[in-house]
Amino acid sequence: MSDAELTVEVTGRVATVVIRNPGRRNAMTAAMWRQLPVLLDGLEADPTVHALVLTGADGTFCAGADLGDLDELLDAGDASIAVVAEERLAAFPKPTVAAIEGACVGGGCQLAVACDLRIAAADARFGVPPARLGLVYPAPTTRRLARLVGPSAAKHLLFTSELIDAERALRVGLVDEVLPADGLAARVEAITEAVAQRSRLTVAAAKEIIDGRVDDARIAWWHGQVRASGEAREGVAAANERRPPRFSWAPPGRP
The missing domain is CATH 1.10.287 (Helix Hairpins)
Known part of the structure; x- marks a missing residue:
């Protein structure tokens, strides 16, 4: 049985969805992409949940999508399970916060950008690597990234596939705040609790x-x-x- 999964914990009025895939730096498998919209449906219907946090287990947000089934990905194009999950997260009606440590690359960056707010630890690294893989980044994802960081920064990320650090991500608007790793959880809790009170x-x-x-x-x-x-x-x-x-x-x- 695979130990790659999304887990949910509800504390007070805040739900936390954790990306877990030990050994693959929390890469999203096909099953996990399919699982996310189902989890979000349940959390949307839960009247006790006022806000949602998306994060990764063990100090890593998400190193991307598991590309084991490349043919399925290529055949689906913009109708892929990753885009369906991203669009469901972006349309989630309650406030969403990505709490980011370590790698936030490819599919991980896709999920983070679909959240309302992104709070990063100083060790976070961001990248959008399709140009290294010969893939066309999905149009909805590309547009969402460009709206967030502007055309020039989006082109830099997409054209070069370079990783950027948290401070540069803050400068271009990819993240909203950068904190020491040991202060990330407390800051995310403070933000979500403030939102839940409004x-x-x-x-x-x-x-x-x-x-x-x-x-x-x-x-x-x-x-x-x-x-x-x-x-x-x-x-x-x-x-x-x-x-x-x-x-x-x-x-x-x-x-």
Whole structure:
């Protein structure tokens, strides 16, 4: 039996998905790519989960995709199981944070970029290696990378396949913060706990709008949720009374 798997732990209001593939620097196997959307479906439906952390086991985020079945990968193109998993992660309606140590390469970088935030340890290394392999990086993945770091930095990563360190990743916008390795877990916990305390309505609407997944009708629906939920009244009252707000809105699903 393979010991390559994704594991999930829920602590308080935060779920942590851990990439595990001992001996392969947590490379994503075909089974793991297929497993991720299923896990995300369950976590989306869990009302106790307000935020998600994606990380790797034993000091390594993910060294890429396991290319053992190359023919399947080549035949699928942009419909590959890796792209399906990436798109599901990007569309996950709750805030997502990639906590990155060690290698974050290829498929690992693909997953990290699909998260909302990326917090890296100082030892993290990033790379996008398809030019070393003669592969075409999927179009959705390439566009998402370019939106994040800009065309020039995306071209550098894709054209050269060079690894870059965490400080350079921070400069080009690939990651949001860089910390000593021993401070990473505490910082990720602080961020996710802060997010979990905020209005879920505000956060969910902001994520959809920033990601460009709304039309005028959806925006009007969000404003209607503000009026119907009393969320803004509670927030203002809490500020005036100098107390933590008691937000209660929960996602009802798309109308």
